[in-house]
């Protein structure tokens with residue numbers, strides 16, 4: 044029977060039997076097993092048992108043949124491995140061939156790897172970039188790679204920037220990553236967020252979680268056209284991008300909305316806000332991370348299916364919308380999430396660990412919350428999850444469209460600080476009244492400040 048132990052033993056004591064074992068195996072499954080378990084190969088290993096397998100019909104056999112040949116790191120095999128990298132039918136085999144050449148870390152292979160930088164398959168190009176990483180300090184290699192900065196593929200661009208031409212000015216704030224400006228902590232500002240953002244310093248917030256005004260669906264949100272509305276949102280989210288720390292998150296809750304028909308002779312119109320906004324956000328430097336679906340009980344949403352239930356006529360089907368989107372984006376960076384995590388001290392990391400139950404899927408079942416003053420408040424549970432999963436203790440959490448201030452209240456209760464902006468004076472006063480009544484943990488803290496736009500601008504001047 045074919046076992047790992049047998050392969051190991053033959054490798055040590057009887058190489059010729061191991062060769063026959065490989066040569067005689069016709070069955071791909073057995074061949075894969077042997078090739079996978081060959082491990083370290085002795086210097087005098089006879090490659091003639093492996094090279095025919097480079098042309099085996101099974102992709103995995105070919106991949107493992109390339110890998111084993113690469114392990115021997117013999118210069119005479121490079122042209123053959125290079126041929127595999129260029130012409131194998133399977134892209135995974137091609138990548139493995141590039142990776143095998145790279146792993147040899149030999150200066151003689153630079154010319155092979157640089158030829159592969161012109162490959163059609165971006166994954167092959169990325170693998171070649173990685174293979175050249177050991178020659179990072181070699182000016183000639185850098186020059187040969189430079190043209191890739193303008194490569195049309197985003198994976199290639201990201202790899203070349205991260206590995207060779209990283210933007211040293213990426214994180215240009217003077218502050219260390221976990222620190223945010225004191226004057227913005229636990230502050231509510233009344234005014235148009237676009238004006239307020241103009242005086243907020245670069246890279247000062249760690250997380251933004253918000254639910255923007257819905258296009259012309261409520262009185263507080265009237266716009267000339269849908270495009271004007273999307274432009275307005277992008278003006279805000281571009282500002283948020285500037286004030287967000289490197290590699291941190293923007294989480295936006297929206298859903299398609301419906302503008303009801305004005306009479307029986309008109310039809311209602313549905314606007315797919317999350318989808319239209321998504322394309323714009325991604326173009327503006329926000330990297331898409333996740334689409335979380337907030338699922339509400341059917342009894343809590345508007346009944347749209349009623350008409351269809353009566354007539355049952357095809358085309359007239361209108362399902363009840365029980366979902367909203369919680370779209371997760373990260374400020375684009377070459378840095379890995381690890382970089383963000385490592386910027387916190389051990390105590391903060393330990394204290395911020397998510398304990399107890401946590402959601403394991405991207406469908407979050409949460410009941411909506413209704414408020415007597417504000418018509419579209421976040422459920423505290425939704426905020427709790429977002430704040431816990433996407434920020435660390437002590438971080439500054441921003442909601443540009445604060446409404447009744449749920450994000451701030453929850454952030455505070457989880458040991459984070461908040462920065463809120465709200466245009467509507469009545470909602471601003473509502474938040475203030477909560478502070479006066481001492482009815483909410485967010486606002487009963489002495490250090491919570493409520494500023495007008497001018498007061499805020501003055502406070503930023505004092506900081507400078």
Ligand SMILES: C[S@@+](CC[C@H](N)C(=O)[O-])C[C@H]1O[C@@H](n2cnc3c(N)ncnc32)[C@H](O)[C@@H]1O
Nearest residue numbers: 235236256420421444445446447449465466467
């Ligand atoms: C959907 S509500 C947010 C509700 C909030 N999530 C809560 O839990 O109460 C959107 C809010 O954005 C505010 N708003 C609209 N335009 C704004 C602007 N230009 N600047 C600041 N706030 C604005 C509206 O007044 C409204 O309160």
